[in-house]
Amino acid sequence: MAEVTGTATQDDVFQLRSEIATAQQAAQRAKIDVNRLAGEIDRRASEQARESERRAAALTERLDALAATLARLAARVDDVGARLDALARQLRAAAPRAPAPARPAPPTAAPAAPVPAPVARPAPAAPAPVPPVPAPRTPAPAAPATVDPTTGRPAAAPAPAGAPAGPTPRVPGAPPPAPIAVVPSPPLRPTTGALKPQDIYQAAYIDFSKGSYSLAIAGFREFLRRFPEHELAGSGQYWIGESYLSLARGYTNTDQADKAEEALAQAVLEFKKVLANHPRSDKVPTALYKEALALIDLKQPQQAQARLRYLIENFPQAEETPLARERLASLTSG
Structure with a gap:
């Protein structure tokens, strides 16, 4: 009995030792796997870090390139602005000069x-x-x-008393x-009446393109006052409304709500005049659409919807008509 017990105990010990060895081997393999995974993780992390750095460098280069492009564009804008200023001055200076030498x-x-x-x-x-x-x-x-005979001068003196023809040769004096x-x-x-309509219109449009909206309004009003029946009269009236709309946006951006509202209301009036005074102008559809936008900003959706419907019904082929449909749909659904 004792021999059996001793043998069993010895087998158990061998089994335990075998299991321990197996466990140690498994632990060793696990450690190797862990080290391998850790190395893989480190490798991937370093690769990702390098990739991130590479992308960051590429983004930095792109940002630098964009900054350089913006700087060039800003320089070109300044150059164009300077040229427009010079052109406006030339137009205003040359227009009065032209009639002066001719007349x-x-x-x-x-x-x-x-x-x-x-x-x-x-x-x-x-x-x-x-x-x-x-x-x-x-x-x-x-x-x-x-x-x-002695002196010719005394002889000439009596001649005028007898006949007035004598002094005629001396008239050069x-x-x-x-x-x-x-x-x-x-x-x-000389008068400034010889200014061409295109000169006044172009000078006003240059002021508008430079953002000098008050000057543009004055220029277009002068154009309409002088040439109310000109083919560009409708366009001039439209740009007056557009100038007031741009002024309103500027006031809104600078937190001048009262001035913005006044400019919007004036823009609505000016856009209305395009249809009222120049119904055949090609600017009528655009003026109707811009009038509706101004009415929306003035929180008058009903009037805006009416103008949009008028535009859609009367100018179905206009470029602004699809935009008017979208805007009308958003107003009615909201």
């Missing part, structure tokens, strides 16, 4: 001929005798006839005053 020329030629004739006749009657006669005045009775009398008149005649 004074004819008046100077016409008056110059008649004016010297009257001035010349009276002038020599008194002054002509005075300069040459200081010597002859003492021997006035007979000396002029005797002194003729008289014409100078005639031009002096005529010259002041031409500067009074």
Whole structure:
């Protein structure tokens, strides 16, 4: 019995040792696996870090390139703005100059001929005798006839008394005053009425494109005042409304709600005038759509819907019509 027990115990010990060895081997393998996984994780982490760094560097390069592009664009915008300023100044300066040289020329030629004739006749009657006669005045009775061969001047002095034809050759001295009398008149005649409609319209549009909306409004109003029936009149009226709309946006961005509301209300009025005063203008559909947008900003959705419906019904082929449908759908669903 004791031998059996001893044998069993020894087998158990061997089994335990075997299991322990197996467990140790498993633990060793697990440790190896863990180390391998840790190495894999480290490798992947380092790869991801390198990839992140690479992407960050690429993004930085792109940002630098975008910044350089923006700087170039800003420089170009400044250059274009400077050119527009110069062009506007040239248009405003050149427009008045054009008529000035053209119109004074004819008046100077016409008056110059008649004016010297009257001035010349009276002038020599008194002054002509005075300069040459200081010597002859003492021997006035007979000396002029005797002194003729010696000096030509006394002989010329009696001639005017007998016939006024004598002073006519000496008139060259008289014409100078005639031009002096005529010259002041031409500067009074040039007017700015010779400005072309396109010059005024273009100058106002340049002001609008530069963001000088108040100047643009004044320019387009002047254009409409002078040329109310011009083919660009409807466009000019539209740009007045667009200028007020842009002013309203600027006021909104600077937290000037009252001024923004006033500008929006004025924009609505100006856009209405496009259809009312220029119904055949190609700007009518755009003006209707912009009027609706201004009414939406003024929190007048019913009036905005009415203008959008009018645009859709009366101008189905206009470019703004699809936009009007979308806007109308959003207003009615909301």
